[in-house]
Amino acid sequence: MNEQPVVIVPARAGCPEAVLPDAFAALQPFVSVWALPTETERNIRRHQAPMADIVAFSDAMLTQVDAIVAYLNGFDVNALPPEAATLMQLLLSLAEVAPVIEFYRQPSVVDGYDPRRFTADETFVMRPSL
Amino acid sequence: MKVALRDVLLEDLSTLERTQRAAETGAKKHMILQDHEVLVRHNYHVIERLLAAAAA
Numbered sequence: 001m002n003e004q005p006v007v008i009v010p011a012r013a014g015c016p017e018a019v020l021p022d023a024f025a026a027l028q029p030f031v032s033v034w035a036l037p038t039e040t041e042r043n044i045r046r047h048q049a050p051m052a053d054i055v056a057f058s059d060a061m062l063t064q065v066d067a068i069v070a071y072l073n074g075f076d077v078n079a080l081p082p083e084a085a086t087l088m089q090l091l092l093s094l095a096e097v098a099p100v101i102e103f104y105r106q107p108s109v110v111d112g113y114d115p116r117r118f119t120a121d122e123t124f125v126m127r128p129s130l
Numbered sequence: 131m132k133v134a135l136r137d138v139l140l141e142d143l144s145t146l147e148r149t150q151r152a153a154e155t156g157a158k159k160h161m162i163l164q165d166h167e168v169l170v171r172h173n174y175h176v177i178e179r180l181l182a183a184a185a186a
Binding site for chain 1: 132133134136137139140141142143144146
């Protein structure tokens with residue numbers, strides 16, 4: 001097989017860390033790792049993160065997920081204020097790792113195709129403006 | 131939803147290159163498509179129809 005290795009994108013240097021809405025400040029420790037603006041970055045993070053970190057992130061998010069969704073439903077998804085956009089990125093990362101927790105019990109798809117060879121279209125017209 | 135769909139596609143794609151290599155050997159002269167592969171079947175149906183129309 002002509003598999004290619006997962007490419008690790010380094011963290012964005014020089015950017016101040018994004019903040020969450022006050023009600024969700026307890027999730028702040030996860031922002032630097034999981035608040036990522038693109039599907040590709042979230043997928044790379046999923047494959048880069050240790051399983052224990054994925055479980056810790058998922059557990060923390062699931063305790064507040066109903067409140068998060070209710071909060072975000074108060075905004076236009078294409079015009080989120082910065083704090084809400086950060087929260088939305090965390091929610092999308094939760095979706096990204098859901099199959100890890102619920103199906104595969106490991107970050108990658110079992111016997112799956114290399115996700116880096118199946119490129120996401122980050123400019124798709126229905127993609128939310130995050 | 132999109133993540134679940136993509137991960138399922140990654141499962142399916144894992145067999146694609148191996149299937150293509152096997153098909154290219156020519157050892158099998160035909161492939162049976164089950165009912166769930168209706169999109170693939172329809173694709174061939176349309177191709178056959180277009181070729182027939184062009185030949186007519």
